[in-house]
Amino acid sequence: CAVEQVPMRKRQLPASFWEEPKLT
């Protein structure tokens, strides 16, 4: 069975982690 994990949004991650680049 799946163990409930802490959502990624609640973890300490850089702001850029949630910002899709416009172009690469």
Next chain:
Amino acid sequence: VWQDRTIASAKLRLLEYSAFLETQRDRETYKHLFVHIGPSNPGYNDPVLESIDVRQIYDKFSEKKGGLKELYEKGPHNAFFLVKFWADLSSDIEEGSGVFYGVSSQYSGTENITISVSTKVCSFGKQVVEKVETEYAHMEGGKYVFRIHRSPMCEYMINFIHKLKHLPEKYMMNSVLENFTILQVVSNRETQETLLCIAFVFEVSTSEHGAQYHVYRLVND
């Protein structure tokens, strides 16, 4: 200059990575890239990579033997990276026969060695499938290059992509992808030394320009 700005350890550098589907139509080949890291040539003026504390993502990958935690503790720490992909699922290529799903990657290194490339797919932090490939070095332009060309994607991944694409809303796809990760470990086949370890996490791209990505160094301060 590469080590702080690209996916590169002291001994191995990722040159290119792509997961794609390809089909023939009217004698022409159509290729759709789900994710893609293209070649880059950074200079000292380019910014260095941001860092993420590896402990923030341990549970997203297998925590059993050979998982990210054990690998990171073994080191070397400069070989560990996280790639956040915004995958492009907008392909309108019909599924079915004649469609090839593949993964290609290229690395360059400083030593004439044989590498082992392990790709583990994890669901809710548990490994569900693993592919291990062996590659030999080819001397090119004074460097040793390793090429995995058009490695067929496994059935698990093809089915996963089909199901994901058929979800009606992007937030639903992202909700599924929240618990889907891939860990790629490149090691020296003879010595088992870790040369590069890349943790992949995903969202769906909302861009009109296709797949996007951010690269982070994994640290433990």
